[in-house]
Amino acid sequence: xxxxxxxxxxxxxxxxxxxxxxxxxxxxxxxxxxxxxxxxxxxxxxxxxxxxxxxxxxxxxxxxxxxxxxxxxxxxxxxxxxxxxxxxxxxxxxxxxxxxxxxxxxxxxxxxxxxxxxxxxxxxxxxxxxxxxxxxxxxxxxxxxxxxxxxxxxxxxxxxxxxxxxxxxxxxxxxxxxxxxxxxxxxxxxxxxxxxxxxxxxxxxxxxxxxxxxxxxxxxx
Numbered sequence: 001x002x003x004x005x006x007x008x009x010x011x012x013x014x015x016x017x018x019x020x021x022x023x024x025x026x027x028x029x030x031x032x033x034x035x036x037x038x039x040x041x042x043x044x045x046x047x048x049x050x051x052x053x054x055x056x057x058x059x060x061x062x063x064x065x066x067x068x069x070x071x072x073x074x075x076x077x078x079x080x081x082x083x084x085x086x087x088x089x090x091x092x093x094x095x096x097x098x099x100x101x102x103x104x105x106x107x108x109x110x111x112x113x114x115x116x117x118x119x120x121x122x123x124x125x126x127x128x129x130x131x132x133x134x135x136x137x138x139x140x141x142x143x144x145x146x147x148x149x150x151x152x153x154x155x156x157x158x159x160x161x162x163x164x165x166x167x168x169x170x171x172x173x174x175x176x177x178x179x180x181x182x183x184x185x186x187x188x189x190x191x192x193x194x195x196x197x198x199x200x201x202x203x204x205x206x207x208x209x210x211x212x213x214x215x216x217x218x219x220x221x
Contacts, residue, residue, distance in 0.1 A: 022126055
């Protein structure tokens, strides 16, 4: 019997590709998608993706949503308390693995592993240390379609908000910017890929700026 797993689902390309890789390997039975949602806005935290788009993604991925709702702003102690409650729910369901789409940030991985220590749940990092230039192109060739929904205008041009994650976008990134944006340069929303049974039909909404980031809204078409 395969170990039960949750995917830490951000709505973006890295978590989606991690899900795909795990499904291809057949090593785990992925039974849920753990997503942090900012309750004030009903959007995926940091990415700003609407709940309706998130729900469409997970329907296409055939996964139930495991929501972790947090306020805005969110003190760290509230975030950690609610994540701890989610981990207890995972334990009760017999989940023994949580899959993350992290790429190379050692401090982030260490934080996740420290929080899971002693719970009987292990972190799984299927994309870890894959060179990100190679990984970005592997995703594109592999059928990932994603749009930039949030970016840091101090690092990448504002006009990339809303753009498709493709070779043209990679070519437009300034020198020194990670192709997969692992340092927070931008965030994406996946609308198609091999982890979905069908594409997510979306239309572009407003492009706005708040809290130092540029957000490109997506709505179901």
